[in-house]
Amino acid sequence: MSDIRTYDVIVVGAGVIGCSIAYHLTRAGLKTALLDQEQVGAGASGANFGMVQSNDAELVHSIPMVLASYRRYETLEEELGMPFGFRRIGALRLLSTEAQWKTSEERAGILSAAGIPYEFVPPERIREIEPMVDTSTLFGGTYASYQGQLNPFLLMWAYLRRAIPLGLALHTFTKVTGFDIESGRIRGVHTNRGHFSAGAVVLATAAWTRPLGKMIGQDWNIHTFRASAMVSEPVYGLKLNTIIATADHIEMEVTGKGDAELTVLALSQTADGHFLIAQADRPGEETNPAISHAAPKTMAMMAGRFFPALRGARLLRTWTAATTYTDDGCPLLGPVRAIEGLILAASYRSAIVHSPLAGEVVMRMLTTGCDDLLDISAFSPDREMGKSAETIYTVKSSHSGAMEENS
Ligand SMILES: Cc1cc2nc3c(=O)[nH]c(=O)nc-3n(C[C@H](O)[C@H](O)[C@H](O)COP(=O)(O)OP(=O)(O)OC[C@H]3O[C@@H](n4cnc5c(N)ncnc54)[C@H](O)[C@@H]3O)c2cc1C
Known part of the structure; x- marks a missing residue:
């Protein structure tokens, strides 16, 4: 059983952000599991309008990410091999x-x-x-x-339909109930369906991220x-x-x-x-x-x-x-200092436009050990946040x- 449930990376949350991350990690050759407490799109990603826009996004720090994402959308349907109504x-x-x-x-x-x-x-x-x-x-x-629109359900499934044949393990109705941490390093997660082991865990859990953090003494400002x-x-x-x-x-x-x-x-x-x-x-x-x-x-x-x-x-x-x-309008994107191997990709505004880049950034972080694509220091989960968002x-x-x- 432990062999089956041992992964390089566990991504928690199958919304537009988690599906993209899971796709990019699997494509890069990492043995990846995607867990959701309900089903794909059960959170805000199943409720949104699919607008590929930056209206709600913070722009001072996020503009390079927004621009790079707009560019990815030019060819994303072709890359994923499935139209999603863009x-x-x-x-x-x-x-x-x-x-x-x-x-x-x-x-x-x-x-x-x-x-x-x-x-x-x-x-x-x-x-x-x-x-x-x-x-x-x-x-x-x-x-x-320059804005766009797509079908968010099709976007999530386009990522997954590409990733599952490459080896992605999708576990729906699998709720993370605790974290397995040893000597300051993440070893896996506890769920209602048992233990999953991994060298890295990515939380793409949006509105549920703060309560999950409280389980391990973190109070992320979401x-x-x-x-x-x-x-x-x-x-x-x-x-x-x-x-x-x-x-x-x-x-x-x-x-x-x-x-x-x-x-x-x-x-x-x-x-x-x-x-x-x-x-x-x-x-x-x-x-x-x-x-x-x-x-x-x-x-x-x-x-x-x-x-x-x-x-x-x-x-x-x-x-x-x-x-x-x-409070500052930026997402929490990057490694958590106190827990080695734990990464956050949570609380995006205008998440649809950011989705392809969120996956690419996390994939680079986990494959090269650093993000050489964009400067994401302003999004650190450990940053002090002033109230500057509109x-x-x-x-x-x-x-x-x-x-x-x-x-
Ligand atoms: C009505 C409405 C319209 C919107 N329109 C747009 C729009 O047009 N364009 C746009 O960019 N944004 C829009 N948004 C915002 C957008 O929907 C969200 O920013 C986006 O969906 C967030 O995606 P996500 O993947 O980060 O989180 P979510 O989609 O919320 O996914 C988080 C997932 O984590 C899972 N999860 C949580 N806790 C656990 C746990 N313990 N164990 C396992 N799984 C867990 C949840 O079940 C959920 O599926 C809209 C939002 C709403 C509500």
């Missing part, structure tokens, strides 16, 4: 105030300097790009023509919030040309003051006509996937306000998933239905 599609961000415009300028500077097209557009131009947007209350917007979304029936007469997001958000009370949904509109359309509508965020350090009664209402209000033609659309389904952020995951007020500026 298409370039522009993204519009709707700005209601001049203040929102000003806060976008820093990001615009970084993206443009890196060669990623990003332009400020007046309301008339927004109507040219997306004729059905109500621009009457808009100050303007930003337009990023916060959790629940993000909700919904999907409409196909609406054949309506065509969305881009992905739309707003800088405005609504706060709506769920159980009382201080407990609100913070809803930022994210709107996209699948190739077969369904509208994906998000995102109601509920602050709170929880992984409970229950949706609140307020979430569908706030998302519908936001969609109807900026895209009135959707007001009559019928909804098919809503869902919620635990999502993460850190996050909105605190409830500013609790007046129902009020439009707030997200700046």
Whole structure:
């Protein structure tokens, strides 16, 4: 039994990040196991819109990773031998105030300097790009023509379908319950299905990373919030040309003051006509996937306000998933100093765009002993974190239905 369960590397968490890491490690010739407490895509990766964008990503340190990942997407379907629905599609961000415009300028500077097209557009131009947007209350917007969209389920399975024939062992419904550490070095993990041995363990466990760390005396600075979304029936007469997001958000009370949904509109359309509508965020350090009664209402209000033609659309389904952020906006990527052989690849924002590079970076770390691809020192799990991220995951007020500026 111990022979069967002895690996070079164990990757915990079969989301877009863990699947990519498992693929890259297996392709590099390492005997790799991928474990998930449930099934592939059971976390936020099975709940997201598949937008290949950098809207939520920290850019000061992350831009080289974002750029390299965009490049990998050019050929990734071919490399994996399976289409996952990748298409370039522009993204519009709707700005209601001049203040929102000003806060976008820093990001615009970084993206443009890196060669990623990003332009400020007046309301008339927004109507040219997306004729059905109500621009009457808009100050303007930003337009990023370089964004993309894909099917996240197909992306995860494309990695796995390539890796499994190369030797990857996928263990679903296998929950890590403890770590096997000897003299400061990781030896494996304990699970509900017994012990797994390995010389290295990678945690790609996003919202579950902090509780796992607490089992071994680590308190990694990862916060959790629940993000909700919904999907409409196909609406054949309506065509969305881009992905739309707003800088405005609504706060709506769920159980009382201080407990609100913070809803930022994210709107996209699948190739077969369904509208994906998000995102109601509920602050709170929880992984409970229950949706609140307020979430569908706030998302519908936001969609109807900026895209009135959707007001009559019928909804098919809503869902919620635990999502993460850190105080400085950067992921935790790299070795854990106190435990030799333990690596973190957790709490990515805009995880889809980062997925190919996360795998490549961890593979290089474990095969060459260092990461010679990118400077990832700013992402060290052991770093001191100042509060520098632009996050909105605190409830500013609790007046129902009020439009707030997200700046
Ligand atoms: C509604 C919504 C829309 C979004 N849209 C986008 C988007 O368009 N583009 C984008 O880039 N991002 C988007 N995101 C964010 C994105 O989904 C996440 O950042 C991303 O999925 C995180 O991937 P991950 O692989 O790090 O973690 P996850 O997908 O959360 O995977 C972690 C995995 O670890 C497993 N696990 C946890 N604990 C254990 C344990 N003890 N033992 C074994 N397994 C364990 C879990 O079961 C889970 O499968 C969206 C999120 C939501 C909720």
